[in-house]
Amino acid sequence: MVKIIQPAGILDSINGNILRREVIDAVEAGTKTILIDCQAVELVDSSGLGVLVMSLKKVRDVGGRLVLCSINDQLRMLLELTDMDSVFEIFADQEAFSATSTS
Amino acid sequence: MTNPATILENSPSFIGNLRSRLKKRTLLFRYLAEINLILGAWYLQWRIGHSINFNALWLAIPLLAAEIYSYLGGVMFTIGLWRPLERQVRSFDQLSPPIHRENWALVDVFITCYNEPVDLVEQTTRAALAMDYPVTKLRVYVLDDGNSPEMRAMTQQLGLEDLKSPLLQAEVKRIKAERSQLVEQLDQLKQMMPEAEAAEQFVQSIPEASQPSEKFLKTFHHLLQHGSNHTSITAQLSAEQRKLETTIHQKELELTDLVRCRYIARPKPAGKPHHAKAGNINYAIFSGETTGEFILTLDADHIPRRQFLKRILPYFYTYNLAKGRYESNQIAFVQTPQNFYNLPPHDPFGHRANLFYGPIQQGKDGLNSAFYTGTNAVLRREALVSVGLKYFSAAFAKDETRLDEFDLIGGMSSSSITEDMNTAMRLHGAGWKSIYHNELLAEGLAPDDLSSTLKQRLRWAQGTIQVLLQENPWKKPGLTFWQRLQYFQTMYSYFSGFATFILIVCPILYFFTGVIPVNAYGSDFALHFFPAFVINRLTFTAATWGIQASEVWRSEQYAIALFPLFIQAVWSVFTKRPIKFQVTPKQRQSGIYLRLVLPQLIIFGLTLLGIAWSLLRFAMGSLPDPWVHLLNSAWAIYNLSLLWAVIRAAVWQPKEVA
Numbered sequence: 001m002v003k004i005i006q007p008a009g010i011l012d013s014i015n016g017n018i019l020r021r022e023v024i025d026a027v028e029a030g031t032k033t034i035l036i037d038c039q040a041v042e043l044v045d046s047s048g049l050g051v052l053v054m055s056l057k058k059v060r061d062v063g064g065r066l067v068l069c070s071i072n073d074q075l076r077m078l079l080e081l082t083d084m085d086s087v088f089e090i091f092a093d094q095e096a097f098s099a100t101s102t103s
Numbered sequence: 104m105t106n107p108a109t110i111l112e113n114s115p116s117f118i119g120n121l122r123s124r125l126k127k128r129t130l131l132f133r134y135l136a137e138i139n140l141i142l143g144a145w146y147l148q149w150r151i152g153h154s155i156n157f158n159a160l161w162l163a164i165p166l167l168a169a170e171i172y173s174y175l176g177g178v179m180f181t182i183g184l185w186r187p188l189e190r191q192v193r194s195f196d197q198l199s200p201p202i203h204r205e206n207w208a209l210v211d212v213f214i215t216c217y218n219e220p221v222d223l224v225e226q227t228t229r230a231a232l233a234m235d236y237p238v239t240k241l242r243v244y245v246l247d248d249g250n251s252p253e254m255r256a257m258t259q260q261l262g263l264e265d266l267k268s269p270l271l272q273a274e275v276k277r278i279k280a281e282r283s284q285l286v287e288q289l290d291q292l293k294q295m296m297p298e299a300e301a302a303e304q305f306v307q308s309i310p311e312a313s314q315p316s317e318k319f320l321k322t323f324h325h326l327l328q329h330g331s332n333h334t335s336i337t338a339q340l341s342a343e344q345r346k347l348e349t350t351i352h353q354k355e356l357e358l359t360d361l362v363r364c365r366y367i368a369r370p371k372p373a374g375k376p377h378h379a380k381a382g383n384i385n386y387a388i389f390s391g392e393t394t395g396e397f398i399l400t401l402d403a404d405h406i407p408r409r410q411f412l413k414r415i416l417p418y419f420y421t422y423n424l425a426k427g428r429y430e431s432n433q434i435a436f437v438q439t440p441q442n443f444y445n446l447p448p449h450d451p452f453g454h455r456a457n458l459f460y461g462p463i464q465q466g467k468d469g470l471n472s473a474f475y476t477g478t479n480a481v482l483r484r485e486a487l488v489s490v491g492l493k494y495f496s497a498a499f500a501k502d503e504t505r506l507d508e509f510d511l512i513g514g515m516s517s518s519s520i521t522e523d524m525n526t527a528m529r530l531h532g533a534g535w536k537s538i539y540h541n542e543l544l545a546e547g548l549a550p551d552d553l554s555s556t557l558k559q560r561l562r563w564a565q566g567t568i569q570v571l572l573q574e575n576p577w578k579k580p581g582l583t584f585w586q587r588l589q590y591f592q593t594m595y596s597y598f599s600g601f602a603t604f605i606l607i608v609c610p611i612l613y614f615f616t617g618v619i620p621v622n623a624y625g626s627d628f629a630l631h632f633f634p635a636f637v638i639n640r641l642t643f644t645a646a647t648w649g650i651q652a653s654e655v656w657r658s659e660q661y662a663i664a665l666f667p668l669f670i671q672a673v674w675s676v677f678t679k680r681p682i683k684f685q686v687t688p689k690q691r692q693s694g695i696y697l698r699l700v701l702p703q704l705i706i707f708g709l710t711l712l713g714i715a716w717s718l719l720r721f722a723m724g725s726l727p728d729p730w731v732h733l734l735n736s737a738w739a740i741y742n743l744s745l746l747w748a749v750i751r752a753a754v755w756q757p758k759e760v761a
Contacts, residue, residue, distance in 0.1 A: 012394075013391075013393075013394040013484075014394050016391075017391045017394075020391055045485060046484075046485050046488040046489035046492060047394070047484060047485070047488055049488070049489075049492060050388070050389055050488050050492065050513060050514075051391070053492070053495070053506075053509050053513065054389055054391070054509065054510060056506065057506050057507065057509050057510070060506060061507075078489075081489075081493075082489055082492040082493045082496060083492075083493055083496035083497060083500075084492055084496050086496060086499070086500055087496050087499050087506075
């Protein structure tokens with residue numbers, strides 16, 4: 001079962017906490033794979049990025065998997081500048097992800 | 104006290120909000136320093152070329168090395184003082200154009216503590232809550248690494264007390280009023296719902312509008328729907344209802360947010376690295392409980408003054424003329440001085456640091472390499488986290504299991520026991536800038552016994568050398584040449600123990616064995632040495648203008664007298680012994696500590712014996728070269744007066760309060 005989370009707007013420390021809670025809820029409900037679809041995200045600051053890493057940690061703790069998709073240029077640049085693109089699994093969009101998970 | 108940054112709260116004397124200028128008397132200092140360096144070089148070339156005693160190379164070479172080491176240190180020290188900045192700033196509420204209070208940034212205060220007495224932390228926390236800043240924009244977190252129930256209780260108690268204060272109660276009233284207004288709107292909306300539903304059903308049930316009145320109703324209905332993307336008025340109303348409910352929820356959150364005094368204690372599972380103070384701060388950053396744009400870090404005992412934030416925040420903004428608004432700039436942190444309110448008279452332990460929190464920091468500021476000292480500084484969260492993430496991902500690339508401790512290592516550097524210096528160097532390396540603001544804004548406690556003082560100094564020395572080995576500033580990308588030099592100079596200075604040892608031992612060796620590393624102690628020596636020495640003292644006086652001579656002397660004494668500790672520090676880091684972060688005790692550890700200064704005592708005793716031995720032989724008329732002995736005795740007495748400070752400190756006891 002894949003849980004898809006779609007945050008929207010500006011992902012900073014405040015909105016990040018909402019996202020983090022969603023991830024924690026999903027993990028506690030037994031979800032093993034979480035896809036964060038960033039289609040509607042306008043901007044991520046480093047605190048928001050920190051939240052994403054904390055979420056990754058939470059999911060990995062229970063042996064799960066967390067992936068990102070549909071990231072915009074700003075987030076891509078931030079990920080590259082902080083070398084975080086090697087930490088996250090990133091897909092072009094939801095279809096690209098489901099293509100890999102079904103095959 | 105150092106010259107504080109001039110307070111310009113209401114001064115119309117300059118345009119703009121910030122101004123910096125070269126410190127007064129800098130040109131005099133530069134002039135003297137140039138002569139000093141030239142004379143020093145002249146002395147050195149004479150030492151190398153004309154005065155090495157080839158009959159005692161085993162001593163002559165180390166002495167020469169020690170002198171070259173000292174000269175190079177002096178060159179770097181001079182460069183560090185070359186461009187000291189004096190900054191002037193308008194307070195945050197006096198900016199022109201102003202920033203509306205509603206838009207002031209959210210600030211988190213982190214008070215880091217570890218087993219300090221509760222009432223000490225309470226004093227700091229109270230002062231932090233009393234800082235002059237909008238109450239809804241300030242949050243004070245006690246980061247308790249000791250995880251003590253008393254500390255938690257104190258924090259909760261203070262949180263409640265704070266909430267009762269008139270300022271907070273006014274906020275409570277305002278938010279409650281806003282909320283009840285919203286609730287009223289919601290109620291009205293809910294009452295309208297059934298009527299609206301019925302009306303809509305009625306309009307829709309009209310088969311074909313024949314009557315003019317029915318036609319009108321239909322058109323009116325269309326009009327109402329027009330411009331909204333909802334299919335019906337009922338849908339529109341329920342969307343409105345949801346919106347209201349979220350806003351009401353937000354108001355409730357705002358109310359809970361008014362508890363400004365909060366407590367965070369991280370879990371410390373046994374067998375896992377905790378990363379000391381850096382881990383404590385990082386946990387708070389990533390715990391999700393803190394969201395401030397700026398972070399003021401305070402050690403548990405450092406009591407901030409009311410105006411702290413107002414004085415410091417202006418540095419983080421630049422007015423963009425084209426856009427007509429303030430924007431965040433590239434300043435990552437602003438450091439302020441440290442001073443202590445518990446220093447005994449004459450400062451036996453040499454804690455007063457007006458030389459460091461004065462010319463040295465101002466000089467570093469001029470080279471964009473202000474030193475972050477872990478307390479009394481405001482940091483930009485964005486800078487800290489973005490740089491921290493970068494280093495985390497590098498660590499992750501090597502070892503994926505480090506994800507487990509991300510929340511302890513993802514922000515402030517945790518790879519050294521002087522996390523503050525290392526963090527600043529990483530920020531500078533990533534292109535962020537820094538400021539040193541020379542106005543005393545918080546005062547704390549200094550250790551008032553020798554044991555704690557030595558522990559603190561040892562940690563600084565070990566940590567600094569550790570950073571040199573782990574992140575050599577010369578190899579670190581992103582730093583400017585001057586920044587590299589500044590960081591290297593600090594690290595270099597901690598190797599002084601070896602040079603000091605040689606310089607102190609030379610006269611002793613001469614008294615007892617007659618071995619002399621220099622082959623010309625006559626007028627030739629005087630001609631080369633004394634001009635350099637005199638001008639060196641003058642240069643130093645110019646550089647430390649405004650600081651009490653006794654304080655400068657005390658700093659010099661400690662720089663020399665702690666040589667065994669500096670040697671120990673270098674030794675322990677290079678032999679890779681495990682180094683523990685030890686929190687400096689805040690309570691006096693009473694006792695007499697002659698054991699701790701044993702090497703200094705031995706040297707002190709031998710020097711005294713040597714002088715006595717020379718005098719004895721002189722009295723008996725069997726002393727060869729009395730002038731050379733006199734010169735060595737003068738040198739030895741100078742050494743004694745330097746060493747005396749730490750021996751005095753070992754037996755120092757506070758005066759009983761009558």
